[in-house]
Amino acid sequence: MTEMQSSDPGPRTPDPKLDASCGVPLLALFGGAALWLVVGSVLAMIASIKFHAPDFLADCPWLTYGRVQPAADNALLYGFCIPAALGVMLWILARLSQAPLCLPFMSVAAANLWHLGVFVGLVGILIGDSTGFAWLEFPRGGSVLLFAAFLLIAISAAATVGARRERELYPSHWFLLAALLWFPWIYATGNLFLVGWPLRGVVQAAIDSWFANNLLFVWLGLVGLGVAFYFMPKLAGRPLHSRYLALFAFWTFILFGTWCGIPQGAPLPVWMPTLSAMATSLLLVPLLVVGIVGWRTVWGSVKSKWDNGPFCFIGSGMDCFLLSGLMLVAMACPHISRETEFTWFGPAQTQLELYGFFAMTMFGAIYHLLPRAVGFEWPFPKLTRVHFWIALLGVLLLVVPLAIGGVVQGLKWANPNIAAVDVSAATLPFLRMSTTGLLLLLVGNLLFALNIFGLTLVWKLALLRKAMSVLKTPLATSEVIP
Numbered sequence: 001m002t003e004m005q006s007s008d009p010g011p012r013t014p015d016p017k018l019d020a021s022c023g024v025p026l027l028a029l030f031g032g033a034a035l036w037l038v039v040g041s042v043l044a045m046i047a048s049i050k051f052h053a054p055d056f057l058a059d060c061p062w063l064t065y066g067r068v069q070p071a072a073d074n075a076l077l078y079g080f081c082i083p084a085a086l087g088v089m090l091w092i093l094a095r096l097s098q099a100p101l102c103l104p105f106m107s108v109a110a111a112n113l114w115h116l117g118v119f120v121g122l123v124g125i126l127i128g129d130s131t132g133f134a135w136l137e138f139p140r141g142g143s144v145l146l147f148a149a150f151l152l153i154a155i156s157a158a159a160t161v162g163a164r165r166e167r168e169l170y171p172s173h174w175f176l177l178a179a180l181l182w183f184p185w186i187y188a189t190g191n192l193f194l195v196g197w198p199l200r201g202v203v204q205a206a207i208d209s210w211f212a213n214n215l216l217f218v219w220l221g222l223v224g225l226g227v228a229f230y231f232m233p234k235l236a237g238r239p240l241h242s243r244y245l246a247l248f249a250f251w252t253f254i255l256f257g258t259w260c261g262i263p264q265g266a267p268l269p270v271w272m273p274t275l276s277a278m279a280t281s282l283l284l285v286p287l288l289v290v291g292i293v294g295w296r297t298v299w300g301s302v303k304s305k306w307d308n309g310p311f312c313f314i315g316s317g318m319d320c321f322l323l324s325g326l327m328l329v330a331m332a333c334p335h336i337s338r339e340t341e342f343t344w345f346g347p348a349q350t351q352l353e354l355y356g357f358f359a360m361t362m363f364g365a366i367y368h369l370l371p372r373a374v375g376f377e378w379p380f381p382k383l384t385r386v387h388f389w390i391a392l393l394g395v396l397l398l399v400v401p402l403a404i405g406g407v408v409q410g411l412k413w414a415n416p417n418i419a420a421v422d423v424s425a426a427t428l429p430f431l432r433m434s435t436t437g438l439l440l441l442l443v444g445n446l447l448f449a450l451n452i453f454g455l456t457l458v459w460k461l462a463l464l465r466k467a468m469s470v471l472k473t474p475l476a477t478s479e480v481i482p
Helices: 016-020 023-052 065-097 104-126 140-162 171-196 203-236 243-257 271-282 284-298 309-332 334-340 345-374 382-413 420-472
Strands: none
Touching: 016 065, 016 345, 023 065, 023 104, 023 345, 023 420, 065 104, 065 140, 065 171, 065 203, 065 345, 104 140, 140 171, 171 203, 171 243, 203 243, 203 284, 203 309, 203 345, 243 271, 243 284, 271 284, 271 309, 284 309, 309 334, 309 345, 309 382, 334 382, 345 382, 345 420, 382 420
């Protein structure tokens, strides 16, 4: 018999104190994340426009393409994705533990420290103090702040799990707790061997590829799947399908995912790209299992649950995860990588992973949980559905043209009779379409930030009114003894 498991144990109506304990840390994490998301979208727009109009902002050295593009990537990853993930993780772990969040003030301090680290890192990139390693461009000052902030939030999360009243561990626990351990390991290793005491030679390329893959695919995958396995049963109104399949997906994803990421044309010994390609091909196993678990969980569920905005984000995010995984497997195939390597096909897969899978999943989770944590509804609830359709269309217009343009670009590069200028000219229409996708994503991100900042303002005004009412309440006079 297939075993079913609930994703949210405990009473049907959670203790209000449990959600309230997460309120302030979540506002601190999500507020900064929404701000950096908008900043990253603006920087990405500037970088994309430079392909069509090279003279655009050419007089500003801070906004050259070599600086603004990595700044946009890091603002999206470190500014939005990771703090949003940490906030969602704290709430889910508190819910699964049926215990209030431990050390909430530490989490608030860590959230502000994280956002300070992102600010220092982005300024460092824009002034030319980048490390030069992909997805690890932040200078040492920003990296130290990020590492310290993550450790503080991880301590709060681990303490919450340690104080849990519900002793059973659920599939979401496996993925989220593994992610809490994964990031300090890979981030410390990458900074140690590439920035702190850098190794020399081709080893740098191997370490940077290993770090980028473990951060963009493995870590984001662990968090995204953990969040999806928590919310999919809520979406379907039924338990998660097969605990054993979820466990199998967890171990195979970790086993095969960590070996991926080294491209076929990397300047490394041939056995390293070959081993990476073999591990990437084996990713078909966890991808298939994740697809089965998700499909069997939500198939046949009440359609009205899908009409809820937050769950639409998570459902589409899971579809994008499977598609981005298949694109990664395709790029590892030698016959395909000959045409797609060093083209726009790779960035298309990365953007589908970041925007299509992870950002969409986080949007859905935040739209669901933040009103419960602060005790107020969204100030603009109709914008949730508008944001979903704009974001979905933006992802399609960003990823599909880049992927098609990458294939066209690769085929033309393989033809020695086509000049490099003609190859660049052939990709411009696809880049213009991707710029339109970025514009739609910017609009959607502004709607998301408007709701986040509006809810924060409502919460602060309610807190201020409560404080004023306490101040205006006359003090009780004690009886005077004659």
